[in-house]
Amino acid sequence: MQRYITPYSFSIDDLSLNVVIYEHINDDFKLIDINKNALRDEGLEKESIIGHYITEIFPNIKEFGLFDALFEVYQSGEKKYFSFGYYNNHFISSWREIEIIKLNDDFIMVMYKNISARKSMEHKLTSLGIIVDNSFNEIYIINAKNYTITYCNKQAQQNIQYSYEEILNLHPWQIATQVRQEDFKKRLKINKKFIIFETQHQRKDGSYYDVEIRIQKIKIDKEAQYIAIVLDTSHKKAMEEQLSLSKEIIENVSEAIVVTTIDARIIDINPAYTRITGFKKEQMVGKNPSVLKSGRHSKEFYKEMWESLHTKGSWSGEIWDRKKTGEIFPKMLYINTIYDRYKQPKYYVGIFQDITHIKENEETLRRLAFYDPLTGLANRTNFESRLEHAINLNIRNNTSGALLLLDLDNFKMINDSLGHLVGDELLVQVAKRLEQIARKSDSLCRIGGDEFTIILSGPIELERIHLIAKRILKNVKEPYHIMGQEIFITTSMGITLFPDEGTHKLDVIKNADLAMYQAKNDKKDSYKFFKYEMNDRTLNFLRVESDLRKALNNDEILLHYQPKIDPYRKKVVSVEALVRWNHPKKGLVYPDEFLSIAESSGLINPMGEIILHKAMSEIKQLNEELKSQITVAINLSTKQFTDRNLKKYIFGLIKSLPFDVNLLELEITESLIMDNVEHAIELMHQFVKKGISISIDDFGTGYSSLNYLKKFPIKYLKIDRSFVKDITNDEDDKAIVSAVISMAKNLGIEVIAEGVETKEHEAFLMQHECNLCQGYYYSKPVDLKRLKAFILEYNQ
Numbered sequence: 001m002q003r004y005i006t007p008y009s010f011s012i013d014d015l016s017l018n019v020v021i022y023e024h025i026n027d028d029f030k031l032i033d034i035n036k037n038a039l040r041d042e043g044l045e046k047e048s049i050i051g052h053y054i055t056e057i058f059p060n061i062k063e064f065g066l067f068d069a070l071f072e073v074y075q076s077g078e079k080k081y082f083s084f085g086y087y088n089n090h091f092i093s094s095w096r097e098i099e100i101i102k103l104n105d106d107f108i109m110v111m112y113k114n115i116s117a118r119k120s121m122e123h124k125l126t127s128l129g130i131i132v133d134n135s136f137n138e139i140y141i142i143n144a145k146n147y148t149i150t151y152c153n154k155q156a157q158q159n160i161q162y163s164y165e166e167i168l169n170l171h172p173w174q175i176a177t178q179v180r181q182e183d184f185k186k187r188l189k190i191n192k193k194f195i196i197f198e199t200q201h202q203r204k205d206g207s208y209y210d211v212e213i214r215i216q217k218i219k220i221d222k223e224a225q226y227i228a229i230v231l232d233t234s235h236k237k238a239m240e241e242q243l244s245l246s247k248e249i250i251e252n253v254s255e256a257i258v259v260t261t262i263d264a265r266i267i268d269i270n271p272a273y274t275r276i277t278g279f280k281k282e283q284m285v286g287k288n289p290s291v292l293k294s295g296r297h298s299k300e301f302y303k304e305m306w307e308s309l310h311t312k313g314s315w316s317g318e319i320w321d322r323k324k325t326g327e328i329f330p331k332m333l334y335i336n337t338i339y340d341r342y343k344q345p346k347y348y349v350g351i352f353q354d355i356t357h358i359k360e361n362e363e364t365l366r367r368l369a370f371y372d373p374l375t376g377l378a379n380r381t382n383f384e385s386r387l388e389h390a391i392n393l394n395i396r397n398n399t400s401g402a403l404l405l406l407d408l409d410n411f412k413m414i415n416d417s418l419g420h421l422v423g424d425e426l427l428v429q430v431a432k433r434l435e436q437i438a439r440k441s442d443s444l445c446r447i448g449g450d451e452f453t454i455i456l457s458g459p460i461e462l463e464r465i466h467l468i469a470k471r472i473l474k475n476v477k478e479p480y481h482i483m484g485q486e487i488f489i490t491t492s493m494g495i496t497l498f499p500d501e502g503t504h505k506l507d508v509i510k511n512a513d514l515a516m517y518q519a520k521n522d523k524k525d526s527y528k529f530f531k532y533e534m535n536d537r538t539l540n541f542l543r544v545e546s547d548l549r550k551a552l553n554n555d556e557i558l559l560h561y562q563p564k565i566d567p568y569r570k571k572v573v574s575v576e577a578l579v580r581w582n583h584p585k586k587g588l589v590y591p592d593e594f595l596s597i598a599e600s601s602g603l604i605n606p607m608g609e610i611i612l613h614k615a616m617s618e619i620k621q622l623n624e625e626l627k628s629q630i631t632v633a634i635n636l637s638t639k640q641f642t643d644r645n646l647k648k649y650i651f652g653l654i655k656s657l658p659f660d661v662n663l664l665e666l667e668i669t670e671s672l673i674m675d676n677v678e679h680a681i682e683l684m685h686q687f688v689k690k691g692i693s694i695s696i697d698d699f700g701t702g703y704s705s706l707n708y709l710k711k712f713p714i715k716y717l718k719i720d721r722s723f724v725k726d727i728t729n730d731e732d733d734k735a736i737v738s739a740v741i742s743m744a745k746n747l748g749i750e751v752i753a754e755g756v757e758t759k760e761h762e763a764f765l766m767q768h769e770c771n772l773c774q775g776y777y778y779s780k781p782v783d784l785k786r787l788k789a790f791i792l793e794y795n796q
């Protein structure tokens with residue numbers, strides 16, 4: 001008999017809901033009745049559960065809150081609705097929506113429906129919403145009728161930088177701004193499942209990014225909508241561009257590139273690889289790069305390469321390989337390992353360059369560093385190291401070697417007159433002749449313009465050295481036929497023995513140099529053995545002499561002029577020509593450094609002629625330009641004065657230039673006259689007769705003989721600057737200078753004071769009626785241009 005009473009007049013089996021009746025007994029709920037729907041839904045047999053407690057039927061019932069809910073309703077009598085997820089093994093397997101009603105006595109009615117399907121749909125929709133919202137793609141829903149955007153996800157807002165509300169006010173073509181409105185609509189109208197196209201989206205700030213848009217027509221709530229899924233492809237595009245750039249670079253670089261698997265099978269090569277080796281891609285793919293092996297390297301070489309690849313992941317070095325033609329060539333190879341994402345070696349990439357030309361250049365540079373490009377002989381650097389080696393060898397073997405240093409005589413003249421091409425060819429031919437004389441074990445070098453050396457390796461006897469030296473002189477002076485001309489040249493040679501006369505290369509070279517200069521100065525076309533008497537002073541003398549010889553030909557001799565002043569009229573009346581040497585290496589050289597050498601080597605005569613010619617023509621030009629009558633005083637040295645040609649030369653110049661003889665003054669020293677008084681007086685008279693003035697230079701430093709002075713036809717007497725220097729404070733100098741001035745006056749000789757450096761000097765000299773003054777107080781010796789400027793300013 002049914003003991004519970006439901007609110008319904010019909011049986012619980014007639015209810016469409018699932019119904020279960022429990023009775024509260026012993027703090028548990030015993031299942032009293034269950035309707036058919038519930039049995040079917042739960043898949044239960046009525047007999048197996050009737051009379052069982054709920055905690056027996058659902059052992060984990062307390063976990064779902066149902067037990068507590070039953071108890072609550074039992075105690076309060078109040079109806080209770082709630083839903084719960086029923087789960088097994090922690091997974092919700094089904095959902096129930098429940099109404100619990102207290103019946104009569106201790107009975108409780110539970111009505112419920114299985115809402116799993118609805119719950120699952122709700123869950124799906126929520127998940128989809130989350131997915132859509134959080135998708136990395138921009139997602140838009142567009143109304144198919146008016147093309148307004150009705151939805152966009154977060155990514156869309158983030159990418160185009162508009163707010164959700166702002167986007168809802170936009171049309172798709174206001175975002176994909178490069179697609180015109182009509183085109184956009186046209187594309188959507190094409191009856192396809194979905195359309196895909198690439199364009200760009202414009203952000204709110206006006207900037208663009210690449211996108212791929214997929215649009216599909218769907219129905220939402222029976223309304224036609226477009227769903228647009230937009231993928232930001234800017235990274236992809238950039239990667240594509242990067243890739244295509246990399247590919248382009250690989251295809252076009254001049255370096256060969258080869259990619260191999262880790263077991264060294266070629267998988268790719270670039271066009272430069274084919275260009276360099278001659279092998280095409282199809283011939284190389286699958287092969288081991290070692291097919292190019294030249295056979296030049298040892299097994300150890302390759303072993304080391306692989307070891308480096310395995311331990312360091314890279315190798316680089318020069319390697320010789322073979323081209324398809326069989327030709328062996330050097331290459332600079334860099335191999336690197338490419339690793340996969342698990343840091344495992346995956347490929348090797350080899351990059352190489354054909355360095356044949358670099359090797360050739362290195363060889364050329366090596367040759368240039370050690371060999372003379374014109375003759376192919378060893379150059380100075382090479383010579384010095386060979387000499388050092390030869391000295392050491394002879395020291396070890398207790399033998400003697402010899403160094404022969406040759407300098408061609410008057411080579412410069414040939415070079416200058418016949419041109420450098422002839423000069424070069426002459427050097428080449430001289431080198432060839434010397435090569436024929438030197439033995440294989442001797443070392444022939446060209447150490448400078450026209451300087452050659454031969455190192456005769458020891459042991460060598462003196463007799464043989466003489467023999468070789470004579471052969472050299474003989475062979476060198478044989479005529480040369482160059483560019484249709486017959487040319488003659490001789491050489492001067494210095495010889496020294498080593499280690500006997502020097503154990504250091506520089507000493508040996510210096511000795512040979514000294515001997516060579518000696519040969520050149522004594523008699524060209526000769527050789528000289530070094531002697532210890534040839535010391536540094538000699539060498540300097542010989543060098544200066546040799547350089548001076550060149551200076552005369554090279555127009556290195558020039559003149560400076562120092563004005564002589566009439567202090568009463570404040571006028572430049574005369575100038576003294578003072579020689580200077582514009583040395584190609586040392587710059588301006590003063591007479592103290594070269595005059596005595598010029599004198600003792602006899603070069604003073606040709607140099608004196610240059611000075612006379614320059615001084616007279618330059619002052620003639622100056623007088624013409626300034627319309628002046630300035631006298632030029634030219635110094636004459638003893639050797640010049642005794643030169644028979646001097647008079648002829650000066651008279652010749654006066655005539656040929658022509659030069660106003662009244663403006664020419666010759667300065668000679670007392671000592672010059674005293675060397676040969678009769679000749680001097682005779683010559684002076686001849687000059688004076690012609691109209692030339694004579695002045696006595698450095699008066700007071702030599703004989704200062706008044707007796708003689710009376711006999712000399714001189715116009716001026718120059719008081720040496722050593723007396724003038726102290727005239728303002730040295731009583732002796734004061735006395736000497738005033739005496740000389742008055743004495744000269746008595747003899748009708750005018751006085752010029754040298755070394756006037758101060759106003760006081762000038763004042764003293766004027767007080768004693770000195771005629772002319774010369775010195776730094778007015779002007780130092782200056783070049784012609786500055787002299788002109790000085791005269792213009794001073795004579796104003």
Ligand SMILES: Nc1nc2c(ncn2[C@@H]2O[C@H](COP(=O)(O)O[C@H]3[C@@H](O)[C@H](n4cnc5c(=O)[nH]c(N)nc54)O[C@@H]3COP(=O)(O)O)[C@@H](O)[C@H]2O)c(=O)[nH]1
Nearest residue numbers: 577578579590591611635636637697755756757774775776
């Ligand atoms: N045979 C030739 N001898 C020449 C020629 N040119 C110059 N010389 C002689 O060389 C000596 C040195 O001359 P230089 O170095 O040119 O010196 C001259 C002046 O610079 C110097 N001088 C002139 N004024 C002063 C001064 O106020 N103070 C000072 N400390 N030095 C001064 O004196 C030299 C000129 O001397 P001098 O000839 O005696 O007037 C010198 O002996 C020259 O003669 C040449 O072409 N041929």
